[in-house]
Structure formats: C-alpha cells, structure tokens
Amino acid sequence: MSDAEGEEEKKELDLSNPDVVTKYKLAAEIVNKALASVVSECKPGVRVVDLCEKGDKFITDQCATVFTKSKKKVEKGVAFPTCVSVNNCVCHFSPPATDQTVLSANDIVKIDLGCHIDGFIAVVAHTVVLQEPGTPVAGKAADVMQAAQTASEVAIRLVRPGKKNYDVTDALQKVAAAYNCKVVEGVLSHQMKQFVIDGNKVILSVGNSETRVEDFEFEENEVYSIDIVMSSGDGKPKMLDEKQTSVYKRAVDRNYSLKLKASRFIFSEINQKFPIMPFTTRSLDEKRAKLGLVECLNHELLQPYPVLHEKTGDIVAHFKFTVLLMPSGSDRITSHPVQVLQPTCTLEDPDVKAILALGTKTKKKGGGAKKKKAAAKSASADAGASAMSTEGSNDNAETEEKSTADGTGVSAAST
Secondary structure (H helix, E strand, C coil): CCHHHHHHHHHHCCCCCHHHHHHHHHHHHHHHHHHHHHHHCCCCCCEHHHHHHHHHHHHHHHHCCCCCCCCCCCCEEEEEEEEEEECCEEECCCCCCCCCCECCCCCEEEEEEEEEECCEEEEEEEEEECCCCCCCEEHHHHHHHHHHHHHHHHHHHHCCCCCEHHHHHHHHHHHHHHCCCEECCCCEEEEEECCECCCCCEEECCCCCCCCCCCCECCCCCEEEEEEEEECCCCCCEECCHHHCCEEEECCCCCCCCCCHHHHHHHHHHHHHCCCCCEEHHHCCHHHHHHHHHHHHHCCCEEEECCEECCCCCCEEEEEEEEEEECCEEEECCCCCCCCEECCCCCCCHHHHHHHCCCCECCCCCCHHHHHHHHHHHHHHHCCCCCCCCHHHHHHHHHHHCCCCCCCCCCCCCC
16 A cells, blocks of 8 residues: 555545544434433333443444445444443443342432444443432532533533643633532543544543643544543542452553463453453353453453442532534534533633633634535435434534533433
C-alpha cells in the first residue's frame, strides 16, 4: 500500500466519512434503546444480574439485525457490558449469574453500557431513583443528580474544537461546588476511535499533582466518551472486595506464555470472543474463569475494571454520553431523559452560567444541508436492514440541551 493509499484509508475512519457517522449513530440508537429497556425494568425486587443480562442481550439481538447484507463481515455487539451499580457503589458492578442482589425502593441505580458497529463505539450511563413515577427527586439525591446533569451540560459545551481538556476538568469542579458535591476521582473521559474505547486523549474529572495527563485541544471529527460521576461523599472511592471485579479488557500490548492449562483455556476463549472490547466473566466458562484469570491478571494480560464504593450512605450519580465533534458542532448521540429534579441548591457561579449560555452548534457558511443529505443517503444505503429510527436518541439530546441555564428544574419524562 502506498503512503497516499494509507493516508486515504486513515482519513476514511473519522467523521469526515458519512459511513463512519452512520455507524456511530446506529450504535448510539441501539444503546439508547437498550438503556431505556433496562431503565423500564428497574423495580424493587428485580435482580441486578437480570438487568445486566437484559441490557447485553438487547444489544446483541439488535446488532444481529443490522448490516446483514454487507459483502464484508461487519463486527458488532456489546462494546461495554451492562453494569448496574446501586447507591454508594460507584461503578462496574456486573455480577455472576448466581448473585442474588436485588433492587429496593428508593435505591439510586446507575446503569452503564456500550454498543459498537464495525468497532465504532457508543457508550452511555444514566442514573435513576426508584420511586413513584411522576414524583420529583428531592433532597440530597436531587443535588447530586443535578450536579452530574449540569456537569454534562457544561461538558457538551466545552468539548469542541479550540477548547482544551483542562477547561472541562476545571469547570466540573465549579459545578460540583455549586451543589455541595464532589467530583469522583479516577473517572476518565477518553477519545474513542474504531475499536478503541479508551484512546490516549484523556479528560480528567479531578486534576491534582499526583494525576496529570497531556494537555490537548479538541479537534473537529473526533469522538469522545464523556464520563461524569458526582458524590455526596469525599469522591475518593475504594475497592472493597477484589472478588467483585467481573469486567475486564484484553491488554493488547501484553503477551506471556501461560503455564496453567486453565489459564491457557480461558485466555484462548477471551482472544476468540473479546480480543479488543471489555467483557464480563459471565460470558466465559465461569468455573474455568475462576482458575484461569488469576495467572492472566498476575502477568497483566487483562485490564480489570474494579467495582468501587463510596462510604455507606453516600449518594452517587453517574451520567455518560458519546459526543461527535462534527463540522456543525458537538453532537451528543447517547442520552436518556432525566427524572424531574428538585435540588436544594441553586447554581450561582457566573462562569458556569456563562458556559451554559453557549450553544452546541457551530455556524458554517453554506454546504450544511448538502452534507446532511449525503449522510442521510449513506445511512439509508448501509443500514437498510435496520428499520429502527434515530428520532428517540435525537429527542433525548435536545431535551437535555434545553435545560435551563441556571442548571435547575430539569424537566424530562419521568423514568
């Protein structure tokens, strides 16, 4: 392959190619619907693992219906296994099939999942309080959820060409302070590329002397996963039990000749089923996994996603969305309507208010309609096997972007 051909192929893999945009938006459409399906089943008495399995199955089943007529095989499926973390549990809880953890009334439930089409990834996370439908979330829970929601609105306005990653980090601290919350440490937002869920461009939720990442400016045609977690506690979660960890990702840059037969078996299964994307041990031979994972982890062949907790009684809210940095502006393609919130705090910070007053679209001189028409035509041709509509995900994004400038009184369909 010549240098020119290589450069052309590389260029085709970003958002300048309408086919790439189509695949991102199709993955987003599926994951948004999967999230809505899981949220609808969040009721007292329901097992957490059943919700996790429902989310993964929904994504797998929907992916099986798209790009079925493509001459070239298109990889597609779960990009991040469904996790359901309750109350002070911060993230990554996706337990084994035998786990009996169930939801209870007034639980604060955080749902996190992802889908990919041809390696183009869309992820989303959402928080819901289990209470009577139509009843506003009030008190400290509303403060924490509002902080996370407002931080999302701030982030979508700052993740745009010309702005820097530390602009986002600094703004998140101001939002948290306004609602007497803490941004949870260790939560990272990443650039995403084809088959890369955690790219090298990183946005810290909390910046400090111990944790630094390279400064960078956002650029047109990039894609980011924006991950925001707020807590009523100190924002310094801990792993309480290593055995709870069940989500892993193959460390593609690491190799080792495993000694144990069980280790070789399970590692072979991982390489075959999940060579790049994160997975849950429920998707493996669980009995052999218990024996074989230890050696794989000892030699850093796998990257664990630990289950983290704040202190008992702390309230944690989690929102995550995928944003495409299009020529027309920042396009949030994953989201879900937030319950009506009645926070006890009012946003007064002038800097945050100024950011919220910004739009998310970029004014361009002409050509916009033609580009949209071309993208729509490509979407129709490539995803013809899918009868699904993207209107739901677009409506959700518009609902969130129309929240009031002071960050209070988010009005959306109750979950």
